[in-house]
Structures are given as C-alpha cells and as structure tokens.
Amino acid sequence: MKTIHFIFIFGCYIMMSSCISQRAVATYMQQKQTAANIQLSEIKVTPQIPNKHKIIPPKVIDILHSDIEVKFNWDLHQCIGKEKIILKPFMYETDSIVLDAKSMIFHEIKIENSQRKEILYLPSYNKKQLTLKLENKISSNDTILLTLRYTALPDSLVDENGKAIRNNKGLYFVNTKKDEPFKPTQLWTQGEPESNSCWFPTIDKTNEKFTSSITIELPKNFTSLSNGKLVSTKFDGDTKIDKWVNDKPMPAYLHMMAVGDFNVTKDNWNGKLDTTIRYRIENKVSSESAVDTSIQQDTPSDSLHIIAKDSVPMIETNGMEVSYYLEPSYAQNARSIFKNTVEMIDFYSNKLGVIYPWNKYAQVVVRDYVSGAMENTSATLHGDFVQKNNRELVDNSNDDIIAHELFHQWFGDLVTCKTWSHLVLNEGFASFGELLWYEYKYGKDAAQKKGYESLNRYINYAKNYSDGPLIxxxxxxxxxxxxxxxxxxxxxxxxxxxxxxxxxxxxxGLKSYLTNYAYSSADIDDFRKEMEKTSGRDLQLFFEQWFLNGGHPIIDIRYDYKDSSHQLMIQIEQKQNGDLFKFPLSFKVSQGEVSKTYTFQINKKIESFNVSQIDENANSYPNVFVDPDGNFLGEIIDNKPFYNHILTYNHATSYLEKVRSLQNIVPLQNSVDTIRFTLLSAINDRIDDIRLKALEWINWNEHDNFNQVKDFLIYIANNDFNAKVRASAVRIIGEKKDSSFIDFLIKHTKDSSYTVAGISLKYLYQLAPFIALSECQYLEKDAKGELFNQITNIYSESGNENNLAYFFSEKYKIFNAQRASFITNFSKLLIKYFTPNQSQEAIRYFLERAENDTYSQVRINAFRALKQINIHKEFLLNQEGVDTSPILYFRNEIDNLNTKIQEIIQNEKSKEVLNALIIEGMYKEPVDSN
Ligand SMILES: [Zn+2]
Structure with missing residues (x-):
C-alpha cells in the first residue's frame, strides 16, 4: 500500500480567497505571533480527575447548519467537496474555529460574518483538525458562514504506525476497478463513532447536532440514498445531482450516503399518533428558533437568514415512505428481506407514545460493509448478509437487526448519548427494543428466550473478559x-x-425522556431524572448499582421445608466478590393446585424468608421456582433437589421454567432415569427452542436413547417448522452412521433450508461418498451457506479436475467469511490437479484476497493457499527438473510469488493474521533494535 502525502495548499487558498490581500495576512500573522508569546506565560495545570467522570471538551463553536456538496473520483477514491457551514460561538467569545477534518486537502476557505463581510484568518491543519485563527474575536451574537472547498482522501488515512487502515475511514468505495465480476460498484459511508469527518469537515461529536443537506453528484444510472428527503434530481449528461435535505438536528456520525445500482422497493406507513414532539435545541440559535434550511442553497442573499421555526415533526397525511434499497437481483425479495418493518414502526411509535421522528425510513444493503448495520438517521445501512433469497430466510430472518436499527431512530438518533461513555443510551436501548418487538410479535416465551440469551452472553463475557460499569x-x-x-x-x-x-x-418515563431531549443529547443522569420525575421514586441507588458500578450478584439459594410447621424457609446468600447488591427477587411457589409469587427485597449478604403452606389441602412439598419472570441480573446457584427441577419442568408454563429446569438436570442424565425420560420427552415440547435444547443436550450415545425415540427423530427431521430443530435431528441421525439412513439423508439434501441440506449432505458423504459426490452435481446449482460449504468440502476431498470448474465459477460469487473455507478447499483441489494455466488464475484470486479481504480469516487462508501452491511447485521442480518442461519457469514464478506475498504482508496490520503467518513461517516479527 502506498501513502499519499497531504499538502495543505496555503498559496492556493490565498489566491482563491480573492478578498484576503497578502499584506493583510502578513500583518495578521505578526499580531498572532505576539499573542502566542503572551499565552506561553499562562500555562494552566489541570487537576487530576478521578474516573468518575471524563472531561468533555468544551463546546466552543456550535454548528447550526451544514450544506455539503460532493462528487467523486471513483478511480482514485476521492471525494471532492464543497461545504457551507453556518456556525456561531456556543457561549463565550472566541477567536478560533476548530473543525474535525481527516485526511483532506483544502482548496478554499472563506469566512464571512452575518453581513457577508469577510473575516481574515490564519489556517493550520494537522491532517485531523483544521484550525482557523480569526483576525478578531467573534461572539455568540455573530452568525458565521464558513465556505470550504476540499478533497477528501479516505484511502490515505493511516494509523499511528503509518499503516493504511481498513476501518474508520468514513467513506468506502467498492469494486471501482471492477476486478470482481459479481460484485457491484458502490460507495457508502460509516460515521460511527467519529469517521464522517473523513468526508466532510465538521465537529464530529455526539453532542453537536445540526441540520444539513447533502447534494451528491453520481452516475446517471446509479441511485443515491441519504438522510431526510430527496428534494431534487437534476440530470447533466451522464451524471445526475441528487439533493437530500435533513431539516432536523442530528450529529455528524448519523449522516450517510450510499450510491450504487440499487433497486428501490417502496412501502408506506400510514400510522398516526396523537402526539407532537416539541424539541429543545441546547442553547442553539435562540430558544425557539432553528435555521431555515432553504436559504443557503437556493437564495443568494446578502445576509444570513436565521428564521424562527418551532419545528414539529409530523407525518404527512398520505403516510410516510418506507423503502428498501437492494441490488436488482434481490429486489424481488425486498418485502421478505425487510419483512415486518412497517409493523415495527407502528408498534414502536405506539409503545413509546412518540411517533417515528423522521420523515422517511429507508434501508439499504451494501457490499464489504465493515460492521453489521448502522442506524443512520432515516436511512439505515445493512451489511450484505441481510440480502437473502427465500431459502436463506428459512434459516435466519432479519428480524433482530431490523428491529435493533429501527429502535435506534428514537434511542441514538432522536436522543443521542452525550459522549461515548454513555453509549448504553443508544445501544442498550436498541438491544432492549429487539426484546420489546419479540414480546409483542412472538409472545412471552420468545421474549424470555431473548432475555435469557442476553443474560448468558453477558455472564460469559463478564467471566472471560471484563465486568466493568455500563457508564x-x-x-x-x-x-x-x-x-x-x-x-x-x-x-x-x-x-x-x-x-x-x-x-x-x-x-x-421513556416518553418524557424522548420528548424532553428530542433532537438533543443526554447522559445517564438526564435519563435518571426523567425516570424519577415520572415514577416519583428516587432511583439514585438503582442507577449507581447497575449503570455506574460494574459487576453482578451471584446468589446461592438453599431451601428447607419443615413438615411439622408446613413452613418453607428460603435462604439467599450473595457470593460475588466485591460489593453487595440490593435487589428484589421473586419466587413462584406451587403446592397442590395453587401457585403464588412472592417477592423479597435482598439487601444483605445472607437473607432468609419463610413461606407458609399455601394450599391448606396439599400434602406435597412446595415446589419453588426462582425469578419466574427472568428479571434477575446475575448468576443463580439453585440448590433445589433434581426431582424438584423435574417437577418444575412438568408443570412449567413458561420458557424460562423449562429451559432452566432442564439445564439444571442435564449433568445427571446418565445416572438418573427420570431425568433421562424428562429430557427425551422434551424433544416434543411445544416451544421450538426447548425441542432444540433437548436435542442438543441429550447424550445420544448412552442408554439406547437413540433407539427409544428414533421414529420421533425422523418425524421431527421431516416435519418440524423450525429449520434449526430439523437440522439438529438430522445431525443426530447422521451421527449414527447407519447405512439404512442413506435414503433419508438423500431426501434431506433437498430440504428448503440450506443448513439442513448441508448437514444431510455431510453425513451422506460419510456413509456413501460416491452417492454424495454425484448428488453434489445436482445440488451445486442452488447452493448457499452450509450446503455450499459441504459441496466444496466434498469436492476438495474426493472431486476431480472437472470439479475445479465449480471453484472457478463461484470464486467471485461468494463473499464475506464464507470465503475462508472456500479458499482452503479450492487450493486443496487445485494442487491435486495442478495445471500451470489454471494456477495462474487461482493465484491472482488468492493474492487479491490476501491483500484486500476485510475478513482476517479469509486473508489467513489465502496466505496459506499461496504457501501451499509454492510448496507444490517446489516439489514439482525437484521431481522433474528437465529443461523441456514448462516447469523450468517455476523457479522464477516461485520467487516472484514469494516477493509479492512478502509485499502484502508488509501492509498487514491485524495481529491475528500476523500471528497466524508466524506459525506458518511466512512472517518474522521485526526485532526491536532497543
Ligand atoms: Zn446498535
């Protein structure tokens, strides 16, 4: 990779800003030098700040509005921009304007006051920030127009070691050289956390919000997406110019662009809610005004108009546009891919009592995305894993990610975390939004499953990585x-x-928080105060314990039932290291036909509670289930006897009762028959995830378990509506390696789910390799996901030179992490049937992947493939060594390839990849000269 040096073109700006005379600049520079000398004596000492707070840099300049006009040099990956920023000092007088602007070249900078009179300045630029020292101080009564012409060079961004970066470059160009035939040419942006300042100068902080317009020049046959409303499209020869206007304040990181050959499918949301949001803009313009966005673009005016406008977002009477931007080949699936979007907008608006706060909702899918998805205001951007055909949707719908990004439109976009320390106000809420959607759409069990999975993930993370505070x-x-x-x-x-x-x-409380901080930013104290205001409760302790401190409680629960007094004693001990927690804990106690829920407040290390007999007529011991609603946030060591867990399962009415009781008895399944029978019966549970868990947890090698339920397993594999459950049943049957299942497995290679089909093929291959190989010829015509992996795996092990054609035809059609195993299988078969001509094409492909792929495992496997090819060539060279053979050239080829590989490795910065290359003997860590 090469590094382009940034040049700040001083001379250029002086000539272009014709109103600034050279003499004025010289005089001004002299004055500034004197000023700098005075400032030297005023060195301030910052006191040590404990980590209960992080100093937020003071707001000096406030951006009111930004008009961004961009066009692109697609070949050089440059963004040529013009930006007009309306700004003012936030509160105090200042003589400098500092903007975040990464890896740019500036061609013109012009500063005018509200009377359109130019203000002289002295610029400096360190590749990250542009500082403009002004001739005179400006006050918060001055509204300044700053005009910038610049070229942004996102591919020239480097890290602290001078290596080119893959992420955090704001603007990304995809396949512009068209060297990948099945990948579209696109560009897209990713602002979060602070990368949009790689394509437009701004204040790239979450607590700085402004209105904006983005005008994009693009090829005529392409489609653009950005925030807000598309207000105009002008055609000019082979190009067109789209103008998008966003008239509600939002931070820099939520701005976006996506340009490519997209097919747009439109839906409509007609929901209405009798709610208006009045928003407050923190000390902006004046308390009741916002900038009129119409004036900066179209009206050449002598002074800047700041027009009071009490802006209230309203849904237009004919509904709101909901749209899906997809590659043309996926357009027919648009409503399946983005299923439920409209219903979600309606649900969230009603649940929150705050209507969807933007004037459209679009979702776009792009290639080579660096993350999962991004909640850009009114225009969410998804990675291409969301783009699925109907068979892929059988394996996995996109519900979670669609719900998550949509909920962000309120939490994150309408109200933004004030600093990244308070990110839970964006991301915790968006994840919580998924749970709300599941609860509404799929019911209590589905929501409990989601909550249970979140808790397990968190506990796992806390044990293995860190358990620090949310804030x-x-x-x-x-x-x-x-x-x-x-x-x-x-x-x-x-x-x-x-x-x-x-x-x-x-x-x-949420409604109050969203309404009072709408189009503004908030921290955890702001949120707490809103919740206190509406609930009338003091929540200091709750917020301190759960948001400001880390850790979680680990409780050990013991039970003692006294026959004589019919009293149940429950003892709870907190066993975590560190602080004690205070929390309520619920128990569902069942006796006879009666169930009651008791909630106890836990304050001390050890607490005991007594429960009297709840059913007068019952002769049985009471059965207890802790935390029936799944609200407890911590670990539970439940010393309930196993037969009580079985009892809980048998009388369970919820997902949680089932999953937790089964989980508790699984370790004893080989020694206790009743446990074994309970688990075997659970494969017929009404809840699909319980069926799945039972299938996964049962020890199928013990006690003839398999034969006892064999017919039912076949029934599940044939009929279960959940593909994961079917796949699990096929796996259990396949692992028996019983040739009487050959026909069963052949049948299931045609399952609508690629996962079920792939697993069936895998076990078919183990039982009958030749049948599996011949099935592959048929299955390869429509193979994705696990099915594709298994086909390429079988070809690599048992295929012949004809099957190489499949690898050559597919190599640019598969993407993302799936390329990793593909490359390994490809190189394995290639080496078996080596021809110099074919190897050239394959080597080119492996080199591209090693150099450019965004997935580290793909790069690692590509390096390995290249190494194997060279080892093979060395082998052939040593074997033959005759000068009539084309192998004569191998020596040179091997050396050239090694040189290329080393060149690519020099630019590799991922520790994971470099460590793998050290193990492969392809890379040596440079020895530190010290
Ligand atoms: Zn998120």
Whole structure:
C-alpha cells in the first residue's frame, strides 16, 4: 500500500480567497505571533480527575447548519467537496474555529460574518483538525458562514504506525476497478463513532447536532440514498445531482450516503399518533428558533437568514415512505428481506407514545460493509448478509437487526448519548427494543428466550473478559465501548428497571425522556431524572448499582421445608466478590393446585424468608421456582433437589421454567432415569427452542436413547417448522452412521433450508461418498451457506479436475467469511490437479484476497493457499527438473510469488493474521533494535 502525502495548499487558498490581500495576512500573522508569546506565560495545570467522570471538551463553536456538496473520483477514491457551514460561538467569545477534518486537502476557505463581510484568518491543519485563527474575536451574537472547498482522501488515512487502515475511514468505495465480476460498484459511508469527518469537515461529536443537506453528484444510472428527503434530481449528461435535505438536528456520525445500482422497493406507513414532539435545541440559535434550511442553497442573499421555526415533526397525511434499497437481483425479495418493518414502526411509535421522528425510513444493503448495520438517521445501512433469497430466510430472518436499527431512530438518533461513555443510551436501548418487538410479535416465551440469551452472553463475557460499569469513563478508543456490556447487559438493566417501576411508569418515563431531549443529547443522569420525575421514586441507588458500578450478584439459594410447621424457609446468600447488591427477587411457589409469587427485597449478604403452606389441602412439598419472570441480573446457584427441577419442568408454563429446569438436570442424565425420560420427552415440547435444547443436550450415545425415540427423530427431521430443530435431528441421525439412513439423508439434501441440506449432505458423504459426490452435481446449482460449504468440502476431498470448474465459477460469487473455507478447499483441489494455466488464475484470486479481504480469516487462508501452491511447485521442480518442461519457469514464478506475498504482508496490520503467518513461517516479527 502506498501513502499519499497531504499538502495543505496555503498559496492556493490565498489566491482563491480573492478578498484576503497578502499584506493583510502578513500583518495578521505578526499580531498572532505576539499573542502566542503572551499565552506561553499562562500555562494552566489541570487537576487530576478521578474516573468518575471524563472531561468533555468544551463546546466552543456550535454548528447550526451544514450544506455539503460532493462528487467523486471513483478511480482514485476521492471525494471532492464543497461545504457551507453556518456556525456561531456556543457561549463565550472566541477567536478560533476548530473543525474535525481527516485526511483532506483544502482548496478554499472563506469566512464571512452575518453581513457577508469577510473575516481574515490564519489556517493550520494537522491532517485531523483544521484550525482557523480569526483576525478578531467573534461572539455568540455573530452568525458565521464558513465556505470550504476540499478533497477528501479516505484511502490515505493511516494509523499511528503509518499503516493504511481498513476501518474508520468514513467513506468506502467498492469494486471501482471492477476486478470482481459479481460484485457491484458502490460507495457508502460509516460515521460511527467519529469517521464522517473523513468526508466532510465538521465537529464530529455526539453532542453537536445540526441540520444539513447533502447534494451528491453520481452516475446517471446509479441511485443515491441519504438522510431526510430527496428534494431534487437534476440530470447533466451522464451524471445526475441528487439533493437530500435533513431539516432536523442530528450529529455528524448519523449522516450517510450510499450510491450504487440499487433497486428501490417502496412501502408506506400510514400510522398516526396523537402526539407532537416539541424539541429543545441546547442553547442553539435562540430558544425557539432553528435555521431555515432553504436559504443557503437556493437564495443568494446578502445576509444570513436565521428564521424562527418551532419545528414539529409530523407525518404527512398520505403516510410516510418506507423503502428498501437492494441490488436488482434481490429486489424481488425486498418485502421478505425487510419483512415486518412497517409493523415495527407502528408498534414502536405506539409503545413509546412518540411517533417515528423522521420523515422517511429507508434501508439499504451494501457490499464489504465493515460492521453489521448502522442506524443512520432515516436511512439505515445493512451489511450484505441481510440480502437473502427465500431459502436463506428459512434459516435466519432479519428480524433482530431490523428491529435493533429501527429502535435506534428514537434511542441514538432522536436522543443521542452525550459522549461515548454513555453509549448504553443508544445501544442498550436498541438491544432492549429487539426484546420489546419479540414480546409483542412472538409472545412471552420468545421474549424470555431473548432475555435469557442476553443474560448468558453477558455472564460469559463478564467471566472471560471484563465486568466493568455500563457508564465507562475509562475507554481508550470509542470503538471499545461497543461491547457485550453495553448491548446485552444494557438491555437487561433496562428490563430490570422496567420490572421495578412497572409498565406504566417505565414507558411514561421513556416518553418524557424522548420528548424532553428530542433532537438533543443526554447522559445517564438526564435519563435518571426523567425516570424519577415520572415514577416519583428516587432511583439514585438503582442507577449507581447497575449503570455506574460494574459487576453482578451471584446468589446461592438453599431451601428447607419443615413438615411439622408446613413452613418453607428460603435462604439467599450473595457470593460475588466485591460489593453487595440490593435487589428484589421473586419466587413462584406451587403446592397442590395453587401457585403464588412472592417477592423479597435482598439487601444483605445472607437473607432468609419463610413461606407458609399455601394450599391448606396439599400434602406435597412446595415446589419453588426462582425469578419466574427472568428479571434477575446475575448468576443463580439453585440448590433445589433434581426431582424438584423435574417437577418444575412438568408443570412449567413458561420458557424460562423449562429451559432452566432442564439445564439444571442435564449433568445427571446418565445416572438418573427420570431425568433421562424428562429430557427425551422434551424433544416434543411445544416451544421450538426447548425441542432444540433437548436435542442438543441429550447424550445420544448412552442408554439406547437413540433407539427409544428414533421414529420421533425422523418425524421431527421431516416435519418440524423450525429449520434449526430439523437440522439438529438430522445431525443426530447422521451421527449414527447407519447405512439404512442413506435414503433419508438423500431426501434431506433437498430440504428448503440450506443448513439442513448441508448437514444431510455431510453425513451422506460419510456413509456413501460416491452417492454424495454425484448428488453434489445436482445440488451445486442452488447452493448457499452450509450446503455450499459441504459441496466444496466434498469436492476438495474426493472431486476431480472437472470439479475445479465449480471453484472457478463461484470464486467471485461468494463473499464475506464464507470465503475462508472456500479458499482452503479450492487450493486443496487445485494442487491435486495442478495445471500451470489454471494456477495462474487461482493465484491472482488468492493474492487479491490476501491483500484486500476485510475478513482476517479469509486473508489467513489465502496466505496459506499461496504457501501451499509454492510448496507444490517446489516439489514439482525437484521431481522433474528437465529443461523441456514448462516447469523450468517455476523457479522464477516461485520467487516472484514469494516477493509479492512478502509485499502484502508488509501492509498487514491485524495481529491475528500476523500471528497466524508466524506459525506458518511466512512472517518474522521485526526485532526491536532497543
Ligand atoms: Zn446498535
């Protein structure tokens, strides 16, 4: 990779800003030097700040509005921009304007006051920030127009070691050289956390919000997407110019563009809600005004108009546009891919009592995306794994990610976390939003399953990585905040708050928070105060315990039942290291036909509670189930005897009762028959995830388990509506390696789910390789996911030179992480049937992947493939060594390839890849000269 040096073109700006005379600049520079001398004596000492807070850089300049006009050099991956920024000092007088602007070349900078009079300045630029020292101080009564012409060079961004970066470059160009035949040419942006300043100068902080317009020049046959409304499209020869206007304030990181050959499918949301949002803009313009966005673009005016406008977002009477931007070949699946979007908008608007706050909702899918998806305001961007055909949707719908990004339109976009330390206000809420959707759409069991999975992920993460506080002032890089604590624990803490406050108080609090901080930013104290205001409760302790401190409780529960007094004693001991927690804990106690739920407040290390007999007529011991609603946020060591767990399962009415009781008895399945029978019966549970868990947890090698339920397993494999359950049944049957199942497995290679088909093929191959190989010829015509993996695996092991054609035809059709195993299988077969001509094409492909692939495992496997090819060539060279053979050239080819590989490795910066290459003997860590 090469590094392009940035040149700040001083001379250029002086000539272009014709109103600034050279003499004026010289005089001004002299004055500035004197000023700098005075400032030297005023060195301030900053006191040590404990990590209970992180100093937010003061707001000096406030951006009111930004008009961004961009066009692109697609070959050089450059963005040629013109930006007009309306800004003012936030509160105090200042003589400097500092903007985030990464890896740019500036061609013109012009500063005018509200009377359109030019203000002289002295610029400096360090590749990250542009600083403009002004001739005179400006006050918060001055509204300034700053005009910038620049070229952004996102591919020239380098890290602290001078290596080119793959992520955090804001603007990404895809396949512009068209060297991947089945990949479209596109460009897209990714702002979060602070990367949009790689394509437009701005203040790239979450607490700086402004209105904006983005005008994009693009090829005529392409389609653009950006925030807000598309207000005009002008055609000019082979290009067109789309103008998007966003008239509600939002931070820089939520701005977006996507340009490519997209097919747009439109839906409509007609929902209405009798709610208006009045928004407050923190000390902006004036308390009741916002900038009129119409004036900067179209009206050449002598002064800047700041027009008071009490802006209230309203849904137009004919409904709101909901649209899906997809590659043309997926357009027919648009409504399946983005299924439920409209219903979700309706549900969230009603649940929150705050209408969807933007004037459209679009979703776009792009290639080579660097993350999962991004909630850009009114225009969510998804990675291409969301783009699925109907068979892929059988294996996995997109519900979670669609719900998550949509909920962000309220939490994150309408109200934004004030700093990254408070990211839970974005991400914890978005994850919580998924849970709300599941609860509404699929019912209590589905929501409990989601909550249970979040809790397990969090506990796992806490044990293996960190269990720090949700509000984290100690992060090094904003990227570090995007972790399981913020997402999964965040969602669970919100669920806990919901359970403690009750449904009405909790959602009234959310409504108040969304309304009072609409189009603004908030921190955790702001959120707490809103929840306190609506609930009338003091929530300091709750917020301190769950948001500001880390850790979680581990409780050990013991039970003692006294026959004589019919009293059940429950003892709870907190066993975690560190602080004690205070929390309510519920128990569902069942005796005879009666069930009652008791909630106890836990404050001390050890607490005991007595429960009297609840059913006067019952002769049985009471059965107890802790935390029946799944609100407890921690680990439970439940010393309930196993037969009580079985009892809980047998009388269970919820997902949680089932999953937790089964989980508790699984370890004893080989020694206790009743446990074994309970688990075997659970493969017929009404809840699909319980069927799946039972299939996964049963030890199929013990006690003739398999034969006892064989017919039922076949029934499940044939009929279960859940593809994961079918796949699990096929796996269990396949692992028996019984040739009487050959026909069964052949049949299931045609399952609608690629996963079921792939697993069936895998076991078919183990039983009858030749049948499997011949099935592959047929199956390869429509193979994705697991089915594709198995086909290429079988070809690599048992295929012949004819099957190489499949690898050559597919090599640009598969993407993302799936390329990793593909490359390994490809190179394995290639080496078996080596021809110099074919190898050239394959080597080119492996080199491209090693150099450019965004997935580290793909790069590792590509390097390995190249190494294997060279080893094979060495082998052939040593074997033959005759000068009549084309092998004569191998020596040169081997050396050239090694040189190329080493060149690529020099630019590799992933530790994971470099460590793998050290093991492969392809890379040596440079020895530190010190
Ligand atoms: Zn998110």
């Amino acid at each position: 984290n002032y100690d992060y090094k890089n904003p990227d570090d905040m995007f972790n399981v604590i913020t997402y999964q624990k965040g969602a669970r803490v919100l669920q806990l708050l919901r359970s403690e406050l009750g449904e009405n108080a909790f959602f009234a």
